[in-house]
Amino acid sequence: MSYQLHQTQSDFFKALAHPTRLQILEFLKPGERCVCEIFPALAMEQSNVSRHLAVLKKEGLLQSRKDGLKVIYRISDPRINEIVELSAKITRQIWHDKAIGIC
Amino acid sequence: MSYQLHQTQSDFFKALAHPTRLQILEFLKPGERCVCEIFPALAMEQSNVSRHLAVLKKEGLLQSRKDGLKVIYRISDPRINEIVELSAKITRQIWHDKAIGIC
DNA sequence: CTACTATATGCTTATATATGCATATAGTAG
DNA sequence: CTACTATATGCATATATAAGCATATAGTAG
Numbered sequence: 001m002s003y004q005l006h007q008t009q010s011d012f013f014k015a016l017a018h019p020t021r022l023q024i025l026e027f028l029k030p031g032e033r034c035v036c037e038i039f040p041a042l043a044m045e046q047s048n049v050s051r052h053l054a055v056l057k058k059e060g061l062l063q064s065r066k067d068g069l070k071v072i073y074r075i076s077d078p079r080i081n082e083i084v085e086l087s088a089k090i091t092r093q094i095w096h097d098k099a100i101g102i103c
Numbered sequence: 104m105s106y107q108l109h110q111t112q113s114d115f116f117k118a119l120a121h122p123t124r125l126q127i128l129e130f131l132k133p134g135e136r137c138v139c140e141i142f143p144a145l146a147m148e149q150s151n152v153s154r155h156l157a158v159l160k161k162e163g164l165l166q167s168r169k170d171g172l173k174v175i176y177r178i179s180d181p182r183i184n185e186i187v188e189l190s191a192k193i194t195r196q197i198w199h200d201k202a203i204g205i206c
Numbered sequence: 207c208t209a210c211t212a213t214a215t216g217c218t219t220a221t222a223t224a225t226g227c228a229t230a231t232a233g234t235a236g
Numbered sequence: 237c238t239a240c241t242a243t244a245t246g247c248a249t250a251t252a253t254a255a256g257c258a259t260a261t262a263g264t265a266g
Contacts, residue, residue: 005191006125009191010125012194012197014120017119019109022112077196079192083190083193086189087115088112090180091111091115094115094179094180095111097163
């Protein structure tokens, strides 16, 4: 696999590597939402959430459209949900394994 | 989903979010390898690779065992390969979409 | 035009991460 | 014991990321 692809792939994972961005993806799972719905749901600063949305969009995980003043974001590929769900399963397992000292 | 789990999950993605660590996972896909095989294969400093291995191990993606002087690492869960492969597919798609200007 | 609303961005500061070099540690061999 | 090999770690430095606050921008309403 090329270095270029590994770089792009690691940027993709970097976008997923923040609790707030995982919260955003979870919140958007049922469907598209505007920023005005997202940041109150996460109880975070509007500017902070806006930057996290920009990261997710820049790496291609989200797409957006304008509706009047509002900007509405959606998950760009359903496989992103698959990855998040699969990682949650593994994470739970790792967590459990660590707790009982297998590792 | 709990904040604690989102935190652990983002640490998991953080471990995946580096080209060198993706190279390591790809190199270990066929089976376990000692550090002495890994760092020459990646053409990187031994100390640098050692730290990346430590990150992957700390987050539960790798496990290790000693064999004399050597330390042998292996991927701890086959689903980790699934995630890497799925992300490669999505990444290729994103890359392609960006190239033809869909986003 | 002005006033307002929704979102994005500039600036600063704090914190985290990656790397190289040198060195420490653990195990082997003689 | 000493010499050697494989791996890990301390330290210094460079770079990246995150957050808050203030402000800019884009669109709406009157």
